Amino acid sequence: MPDLTPDDIYRHEPMPQSQDEARARHESNRAAWNEGAAMYTAGIDEAIAFLKAGQSNLHPVERSYLAPLLPQVKTAIHLQCASGRDTLSLWNEGVPRVIGVDISDVHIANARQITAALNAPAEWYRCDLLDTPHELDGAADLVYTGRGAMCWINDLDGWAGVVTRLLKPGGYLSLFDDHPASWLFNLEAETYQYDNIDFFNHADSGLGWPSTYIGDQAGPLEQQSRKYECLWPIARIVQALLERGLVLRHLGEHPDPYWEVFPNLKPELRGKIPLTFSLLAQKERA
Ligand SMILES: C[S@@+](CC[C@H](N)C(=O)[O-])C[C@H]1O[C@@H](n2cnc3c(N)ncnc32)[C@H](O)[C@@H]1O
Incomplete structure (x- = not known):
């Protein structure tokens, strides 16, 4: 292969111009995630x-708004x-039926292996979330997602449609994810250094993973598959959900990270910009 x-x-x-283009980008992401x-x-x-020790990966921010709801959740679908x-953490939190959906063959094989070791009653689907099987429509008291999810969605309206069809009437969507403002700055810099990003219209593609996340564990750069990501402003996400008829119940912006983002940032600058946001939306009862 020639030099990169x-x-x-x-x-x-x-930005992707069609559903076909979004799906093609998702397929490339599938290979990258494998x-x-x-x-x-x-x-x-x-x-x-x-998980055997009964522990849970629920983030304190998520717990703050999910704790009152979880006792009523019979079925959670984790997109x-x-x-x-995180799916099996919901089971440890007392949700009797947990279902995970992911595009990566390797991730779903891992999830099945973990489930077998725990003898957990979890169900797994390997597919583009846009193709989540219709047999799950109306099944979820809770659709749970986030923590590095939205950036991989190349069809926001398609995503909002899937979330809505999976929810039972009265069911909730929980989304806790990277704040889009954090995209504006260079991840490796010691200060907030504007990275030439158009907040309102940004998609990118590339090779390689952040050093504090997957780093070089995905293999040599020149053999990696191309990853396609999009920046979704919170307003666009909320609007996509409102247009599907969901009702916004909670919206928060937080300085709290869920991963080691901006590892080189000067300590005095921490907490000055939102790193995450949280959202709870409800499907109206029929
Ligand atoms: C950052 S990871 C989520 C991390 C997760 N919160 C955890 O347990 O660490 C993003 C996930 O989205 C999945 N993904 C990306 N695009 C997808 C798509 N179109 N449909 C379904 N899953 C997708 C990837 O395979 C990956 O597992």
């Missing part, structure tokens, strides 16, 4: 021990469930 150029490693892309999931495969034993640690 800077453009191969990172470039701005037009590589990136190696980091999770290496952590399977630790994940089993964590973009990765290797299932």
Whole structure:
């Protein structure tokens, strides 16, 4: 393979112009996530021990608004469930039926392995979330997602439609994710350094993973698959959900990270911009 150029490693892309284009980008992301999931495969034993000990990965921000709801949740569907640690945390939180959906073959194989070790009654679907099977329509008291999910969605309206069809009347969507403002700045810099991002119209593609996340565990850069991401302003996400008839119940912006973002930032600058947001939306009762 010829040497990689800077453009191969990172470039701005037009926003996807059609559902077909979004799906093609998702397929490339599937291949990339099969590589990136190696980091999770290496952590399977630790994940089993964590979950066997009855622990939960629920973030304190999520707990603040989900705790009153969880006792009523009989079925939770986790969109973009990765290797299932967060899905099975919901089971440890007392949700009797948990279902995970993810595009990555390796992640779903990992989730099945963890489930077998726990003898957990979890169900897993490997598919583009846009193709989540219709047999799950109306099944969810809770659709749970986030923590690195929205950036991979290349069809926001399609995503909002899937969320809505999966929910029971009265069911909730919980979304806790990276704040789009955090995209504006260079991830590796010591200060907030504007990274030439158009907040209102930004998609990109590239190779490689953040050093504090998957790093070089996805294999040599020149053999990696291309990842396609989009920046979705919170207003666009909320609007997509409102247009599907969901009712906004909670919206929060937080300085609290859920991963080691901006690892080199000067300590005095921490907490000055929102790193995450949280959202709870409800499908109206019939
Ligand atoms: C950052 S990870 C989520 C991390 C997760 N919160 C965890 O347990 O660590 C993003 C996940 O989205 C999945 N994904 C990306 N695009 C997808 C799509 N179109 N449909 C379903 N899953 C997708 C990836 O395979 C990956 O597992």
